[in-house]
Each structure stands twice: as structure tokens, then as C-alpha cells.
Amino acid sequence: MYIADVLIEHPVNPLDRPFSYLCELPISKGIRVKVPFAAQSLVGYVESVAETTLSEEELEEENGYPLKWISEIIDEKPLLNSELMQVADYLSKITLSPKISCLSVMLPVQFKPSSKNGVGKKYERYVQAVDRDDLKLTPKQKACHDYLRELRRPIRLKEVPYSAAILKKLAEMKAVDILDVEVYRNHYLDIKEKEGWPQLTLPQQKAVEGITNELKHKVCLLYGVTGSGKTEVYLQAARKVLSQQKTVMMLVPEIALTPMMVTRFKERFGPAVAVLHSRLSQGEKYDEYRRILKHEVKIVVGARSAIFAPLENIGLIIMDEEHDQSYKQDSAPRYHTRDIARFRAEYHRCPLVLASATPSIETYARAKKGTYELFELKKRINNQPMPNVTIVDMAKEVSAKNYSLFSRTMRQRLQECIDQHHQAILLLNRRGYSNYLQCKDCGHVVKCPHCDVTLTYHKDEHVMKCHYCDYTTAPVTTCPNCHSRAIYPVGYGTQKVEEMIQKEFRNAKVIRMDVDTTRKKGAHEHLLKAFEKQEANILLGTQMIAKGLDFANVTFVGVLNADQTLNLPDFRANERTFQLLCQVSGRSGRGENMGNVVIQTYNPDHYAIQSASQHNYLAFYQKEIQYRYYGNYPPYCRMVSLEIRGKDEIIVKDRSQQIAVYLKNNATHATVLGPAPSLIYRMNDYYRYRILIKYKNGEGLINALNTIHQHYNRERKEKVTVMIDFNPYTQI
Structure with missing residues (x-):
């Protein structure tokens, strides 16, 4: 008998700990299981498994309650390998987030614990001839059978140039086998591979050689003006890494950029490329993820979440447009892709390339200091x-x-x-169509009832929308304040x-x-x-x-x-x-x-x-x-943002002041700014205060933040929650 520690699927702080269950056989860490929890049947991840010689009665006496049994083992093999389980631990630590939420953000929705959407493998009917000479066939049947025999391989049923009736009769006579063959859904079938590799310019060649000559852990900045050929550097660096039997991860900040980067890589590397981004269908994501798990691909191209792809033996990680704020996740767990990329590059002892025509100030400062290796493409291709x-x-x-x-x-x-x-x-x-609707007579502006922002008018849908909480309503024609009909759109x-x-x-x-x-x-x-x-x-x-x-x-x-x-x-x-x-x-x-x-x-x-x-x-x-430098902002300090939110305005303000006092008393080497109302004071019916912290040595601060996180989020002893965001990218 074995005891398995399981993280259940609810990503809330009070349940951020493993629960023990019994199982008859040893199972691997990272496998999903179904377990009874209270009156529910939930899905969770196995954190650890240990054999026990105690009986159920002895375990009950030791724990003070009876241990329940795992009701179902969902996966044959772990979806997340040992490295990614370590990534989840690291992500939970640096963002103060429940580990289950870190595990969940790493997987496509089809593989997340509570996913029961029915997306599975896709099959197509294939037909293959059976070698038999004892058949009595009509001329048409014989022609069809001979055609299939000459192919010497299965062919899709719908591609056979003979009628369904003939194929059905041949199947009944056992002259052919009808097979259900799994096929992958492929969103990029129309991209054709190209032959040949362009000649690199001297700066491009130096960059490729500098990045790939020694595949050891290092961080490189590829700084090149727009049109200087950074993408060709990515492609040829990837080619060299693949020649050493390693894999490549290629990240872009936004989905809008993904099609062009996918095209470039598919043209050079064909089916060796997998694509991960949120606009693929559920079936396509499911198939691409399984292709990676089966080691059928050598390159993964994708947006932010692709950093968690279960790629193994990584030899190169590239972040295109590394400066882009889309690389920062703005909901829990609030991670920056660069941090996860650095962790994985260090784990695989491989280069991490940060590339941009306009590098972030922090990245360029590290390159100037020599912390990062710097490669420059100062001119456009062909000296344009x-x-x-x-x-x-x-x-x-x-x-x-x-x-x-x-x-x-x-x-x-x-x-x-x-x-x-x-x-x-x-x-x-x-x-949108206009920034907001305003009354000409009294100046009243139509706002969201749940947020302190104006509603944006969208003419094509004839609605007003809040771009923060997604509240939607029909456009007003009469001023809610003075009842005038002089309502007009303002802005563009x-x-x-x-x-x-x-x-x-x-x-x-x-x-x-x-x-x-x-x-x-x-x-x-x-x-x-x-x-x-x-x-x-x-x-x-x-x-x-x-x-x-x-x-x-x-x-x-x-x-x-x-x-x-x-x-x-x-x-x-x-x-x-x-x-x-x-x-x-x-x-x-x-x-x-x-x-x-x-x-x-x-x-x-x-x-x-x-x-x-x-x-x-x-x-x-x-x-x-x-x-x-004069304002003491990054790269001269680090920053943390605390957002204190709740539905009672007075309590939110009071707790914000208490937290600020606690931080000033306990994080002595940090500068605590605030509290102050957030730029958007009320969002989705929650009042919000913000505290900003600047620090260099985070030792005392981290302890203080952990105490705050434990009190307000894990134990939930107050009517407010505290969102802690390291390296914040938004001030709203």
C-alpha cells in the first residue's frame, strides 16, 4: 500500500498544500488522479508517493482521521516532467502563488485538472489491401484491390478513387482492412518548406557564432535595428543547435506576431516545428502538446505560455521583442516570461537570447555592464x-x-x-468607435457601473463596453443625470x-x-x-x-x-x-x-x-x-506592487494603512510608497489601494511579504485580499 500526496485542483491559498490519499500501486510524480474531497470528486496532481507498512486502522489512529483512496488514475505518464515540477516550485516561490495555480498555468486547458471538455485524439479511416490470391472479384473490385496492393501502404478512405460500395464489399470479403488511424490537427498545413539558406552578413554571422559556438549557459542580448535580419539569426542559430541533437524554444510576445514567425520556421524546418498559442483550437493545442511530449518535434514556437512547453534537451531559448510588456502575466501567478526562460536555460545549461530593436532599459544596462553578452546588428539588410x-x-x-x-x-x-x-x-x-459618450448640456460622462472608467462606444456592435470588467450595455440616448437627449461621442x-x-x-x-x-x-x-x-x-x-x-x-x-x-x-x-x-x-x-x-x-x-x-x-x-538613477527606479532598484482590494471601501483603506505601517517597521532596507488609491480606484466592484516598494536587498522584505500573504490570503482573516506583484508592469 502507498500514500500519495495530492495537490487538488482549487487554486486558492487556504488549500495550497498536499492532501494524503491511499493507492495500491506506486504512481509517478506529476500524474493526474481523481480523488474524493469533501462531498466532491476532484482532480489533482500527485506530488509524492511513499510506501507504508501501516494498516488503514493504524494510519487513521496516527492521523486522527481515515485516509481516503484515490478513485482513478488519469494519466499513464506524467504530463509535467521533473524539470517542469521544479519550475512550478520556483514559480510559486517567486510569485507567492498557490502551487496548483502554477501547475495549471503551465498546461493547455485540455490537460488542466478540472478539464472534462471531451477533446481527445482525432482519427481518420484508412484502407489497406490484404495480400490474397484466392479471391473471386469482379473487374472493378479487382482493379480497386490491385490499386491498393500496388501502394503497399494504408491510404485515407476518402482518397481512394473507387466507390464506397466497392470498398465495403472488399472489406466484407476480407480483401482489405479498414483502419482507424490517429491524425494530428494542423493549423499550418499550407506552409511549404523552402530549400537553401541565405548568406549571412558579417554581423549576423558573428551573432550566430557567438550564440552557438559553445552551448553553455549564458544570457545574450541581440540588439539590432528594425530590418537588420534578427529573424535570420534565430533561424540559423536554431539550425546549428539542431545539428547537435538539441531542441529550440522560440518565443514571441503577442499572438499577432506568431503567424509570421511560425511561417519562417515552418518554411525552414517543416514538421519539426510545434506551435503553441491561445488562438489554436482546443484540438490543435491538444495535438501539439502531445507531439512535444512524444519527442516528435525539435522546435516550439509560441507566445508567453509556450515557455512551459514540455520540451526536453533544450539547446537554445530565444525571446523575440524581449522588451514587450506582453511577456508579463497580469493575473496570478504574475510571472515574467524572462524569469522562467532564465530558469530553464540555467537548468539545461544553454544560451538564452533576448532580442530587440529597442531593448528594455534593464536588459541593455546588464549588457553594458557585461552581465549579458552583447551582439549588435547596426544596419538594415543590404544597407537599406x-x-x-x-x-x-x-x-x-x-x-x-x-x-x-x-x-x-x-x-x-x-x-x-x-x-x-x-x-x-x-x-x-x-x-472602439469613440472614447466615451458625454452629455452636451451638463457634461456628464457615461461610466461603467462596476469600475471607475468610462464606457467605450463600439459602433459596429452598437454597444458600450468596459475594457476592464467586460460590462456591456446598449448606448444611452438620454443623459442619466439631466435627462437631456444631447448625448454625443467624444474622441477617436x-x-x-x-x-x-x-x-x-x-x-x-x-x-x-x-x-x-x-x-x-x-x-x-x-x-x-x-x-x-x-x-x-x-x-x-x-x-x-x-x-x-x-x-x-x-x-x-x-x-x-x-x-x-x-x-x-x-x-x-x-x-x-x-x-x-x-x-x-x-x-x-x-x-x-x-x-x-x-x-x-x-x-x-x-x-x-x-x-x-x-x-x-x-x-x-x-x-x-x-x-x-535620480528617481531610483529599475535597474537601480527592484520593485514590488501590493494591491489591497475588497468590497468595503472603509475596510480597504484602513487595512492598506496598517499594511504600509507594518512594512515600514519590518522591511527596514526598503522604501515604502503609499498607500494611495489605485489609478482605477474601483474595478469590478472592488475598491483598490496600492503600495509600491523599492528595494535592493530583499531579505527582510520577503519575510514581511510572506507574513502579509499568509494572514490576508492563506488564512483569510480579513475582508480584503492582497495581490503581490514582483517587477510590476502596470500601475492601474
Whole structure:
């Protein structure tokens, strides 16, 4: 008899411990089992198994209660290998999250403990001839049988060029075998492999050799301007790693970038590539994950969660656009992909490549210091020039009585681009039709009833939405405050801009790409392929179009409002603005024709905007690193954010003040800022206060945070919860 310690499926802090169950046979760590828990039957992971010589009665006497038996063993083999179980322990430790939530975030939904969605293997009917000469067949039957015999392999039933009636009769005569063969669902069947490898430039060659010559643990920064050929470095580095019988993990920050990266890798490595991202169907995810488990693939390409793929013998991990905030998980467990990538690279003793045209300040500082190895691609492929950038001061446009969203320069350049049969990309980082609805008579703004934010009007669906809690309602026609009917939309969203472009520009054909147009499976690929085929001459979208896209016919990029990210109350606001402007500018002029960019702003002299217009990362870095130094921000310190939330406003405020006092008394080497109301004070009916902590030595702080976490989250002794976020990427 054996005792198994099982983590049950509820990812709540009070149940964050293993529960003991009996089993007749030894089972492996990481296997899923069904167990009775209270009055329920739950699924959990086996944490450990130990043999016992005690009887059930003796165990009951020892524990004070009878141990129950495992009711079902779900898996033959563990879904998570020993390394990934260690990753779960590490993730739980660095995020103060329940271990079961860490295990769950590592698996596709089909494999998560409570998953009972019925997705399983897919089978297709195949037919194969049986070698027999004693058959009496009609001419047509004989022709069919001879055809199948000559193939000497099974063939899909629907591909046989003979009728179903003939095949049925042959099966009855046992002249053929009908087989159910498992087939994988493949979302990328139309990608054809290409032969040959491009000649690398000298800087590319140095980067590939520097990364792969010695496959030992190191962190490298590949810093290359937009269009400098970073992707080719990834591909040829992967080729060298595969030649040493190792595997490769290729990460991109957003699903929008996945199709293009998948295409590049599938063209070079074909079926050796598996793809993991959230827009695959459940069946496709299930199949891709099992292909990895069966060691049928050598490369995994995917977004953030792909870092948890059960890939073994890893020889290289690459993070494209390493600076991107999409790599940070904003719900529990709040991890940064870079931390997990570093852990796995150290485990496999392999290189981790962080790559970007606009590296994060922290990453570039480590490269400058020598902590990371630095490889640079300073010029575009074939010495193509960087695009010309024009900054338009929108205050001067208003002075000139131009109140349009489009400056005169923007309007002229965009129309010229269309007239020359080129393509353009327009960036507006706000989806929806308008920012909000407002009453002309009293000034009342329509807000979400659950959050302290305005509702965004979406004209195509004729609804108002909260982009924080997903509350949706019909547009109001009468002011709730003064009952006036003078309600009108204020501001611009991508839907409204699309409408304006089609009205105001000759021969404009627009593809809009934002969260609303890319909800459906395959929408990203469909829209990007349509633009690639030049079915439209303008790609309008939010920040998802700003990076990674490579279209030779794009000669113009327009940024409609560069100040949107600049004005956020966040110490990374300048950095994010610079990165966004550089990345989107880099989409222009990647083909034979010169690229042009127009940036509209009310802050034309700001160093982030000026540096971006000159494609000068070093100038921006030198300014920004001074600001970080004097303000004591990363990389000169580490940060933790505490969000105290609850439904009773007075209790939330009181407990926030108590927590701040406790931290100031017990985390003596840290700077505690706050508490203060969160930028969005009420979200989804929860009041929220925030405390920010800056520290260098976290020893005393970690103990204090663990005490707070134990009291408020695990023991639940208060009417508030405390969200603890290390290395926070949002201040809302």
C-alpha cells in the first residue's frame, strides 16, 4: 500500500498544500488522479508517493482521521516532467502563488485538472489491401484491390478513387482492412518548406557564432535595428543547435506576431516545428502538446505560455521583442516570461537570447555592464536606409484651425502613398468607435457601473463596453443625470478612424486590426495575409501592428497620437513610447522604396519622441538611465506592487494603512510608497489601494511579504485580499 500526496485542483491559498490519499500501486510524480474531497470528486496532481507498512486502522489512529483512496488514475505518464515540477516550485516561490495555480498555468486547458471538455485524439479511416490470391472479384473490385496492393501502404478512405460500395464489399470479403488511424490537427498545413539558406552578413554571422559556438549557459542580448535580419539569426542559430541533437524554444510576445514567425520556421524546418498559442483550437493545442511530449518535434514556437512547453534537451531559448510588456502575466501567478526562460536555460545549461530593436532599459544596462553578452546588428539588410521621420506638432495644427485627427502633413503623405499604389500602416492605440459618450448640456460622462472608467462606444456592435470588467450595455440616448437627449461621442477609436479614412481618402481600402477584429480563430493570419496580398492599402490598428510585421510594399507609417502612452502615470511611460514609435516606424521602407513616417504629438520636443524620430536608441538610453538613477527606479532598484482590494471601501483603506505601517517597521532596507488609491480606484466592484516598494536587498522584505500573504490570503482573516506583484508592469 502507498500514500500519495495530492495537490487538488482549487487554486486558492487556504488549500495550497498536499492532501494524503491511499493507492495500491506506486504512481509517478506529476500524474493526474481523481480523488474524493469533501462531498466532491476532484482532480489533482500527485506530488509524492511513499510506501507504508501501516494498516488503514493504524494510519487513521496516527492521523486522527481515515485516509481516503484515490478513485482513478488519469494519466499513464506524467504530463509535467521533473524539470517542469521544479519550475512550478520556483514559480510559486517567486510569485507567492498557490502551487496548483502554477501547475495549471503551465498546461493547455485540455490537460488542466478540472478539464472534462471531451477533446481527445482525432482519427481518420484508412484502407489497406490484404495480400490474397484466392479471391473471386469482379473487374472493378479487382482493379480497386490491385490499386491498393500496388501502394503497399494504408491510404485515407476518402482518397481512394473507387466507390464506397466497392470498398465495403472488399472489406466484407476480407480483401482489405479498414483502419482507424490517429491524425494530428494542423493549423499550418499550407506552409511549404523552402530549400537553401541565405548568406549571412558579417554581423549576423558573428551573432550566430557567438550564440552557438559553445552551448553553455549564458544570457545574450541581440540588439539590432528594425530590418537588420534578427529573424535570420534565430533561424540559423536554431539550425546549428539542431545539428547537435538539441531542441529550440522560440518565443514571441503577442499572438499577432506568431503567424509570421511560425511561417519562417515552418518554411525552414517543416514538421519539426510545434506551435503553441491561445488562438489554436482546443484540438490543435491538444495535438501539439502531445507531439512535444512524444519527442516528435525539435522546435516550439509560441507566445508567453509556450515557455512551459514540455520540451526536453533544450539547446537554445530565444525571446523575440524581449522588451514587450506582453511577456508579463497580469493575473496570478504574475510571472515574467524572462524569469522562467532564465530558469530553464540555467537548468539545461544553454544560451538564452533576448532580442530587440529597442531593448528594455534593464536588459541593455546588464549588457553594458557585461552581465549579458552583447551582439549588435547596426544596419538594415543590404544597407537599406532607415525611414525618414517627420514630427508634427498638433498644437500648431489647432492654431492653423485644423481640428481634424489628421494633420495636413499626414493627410498629404497618406494620399500620396495610396496614389503611388503603395501600402500604409496607421497606428492608433485605442480600439472602439469613440472614447466615451458625454452629455452636451451638463457634461456628464457615461461610466461603467462596476469600475471607475468610462464606457467605450463600439459602433459596429452598437454597444458600450468596459475594457476592464467586460460590462456591456446598449448606448444611452438620454443623459442619466439631466435627462437631456444631447448625448454625443467624444474622441477617436480605431472603428471611427476606419470610417473617416474611407470617407476622406481617395481609393482607400482599410483592414482594421485590433482586439475586436481578431477575436475569432485564425483572424490574425487572415487579416495579415489579406494585407500581404494587397487586398487593402491601409492597415489600421492598435499596438499589435507595431512590431514584427514585414511587408515590402509598406512605404508610409502614420502615428495618430504619440502622446497616449507618454502621458501614463508610470515610470516606464517614456520607454514604452520610444519603443512603440521605433517599432512601428520600422515597418516602413523594408522593400525597394524609401520609407516615410509621420508622428503626430503635442510633445514634439520630448526626448523619447525626438530619439525615436532619429532611430537613436543610445541617445534615448543615456537620457532615460539618468532619469532612472535620480528617481531610483529599475535597474537601480527592484520593485514590488501590493494591491489591497475588497468590497468595503472603509475596510480597504484602513487595512492598506496598517499594511504600509507594518512594512515600514519590518522591511527596514526598503522604501515604502503609499498607500494611495489605485489609478482605477474601483474595478469590478472592488475598491483598490496600492503600495509600491523599492528595494535592493530583499531579505527582510520577503519575510514581511510572506507574513502579509499568509494572514490576508492563506488564512483569510480579513475582508480584503492582497495581490503581490514582483517587477510590476502596470500601475492601474
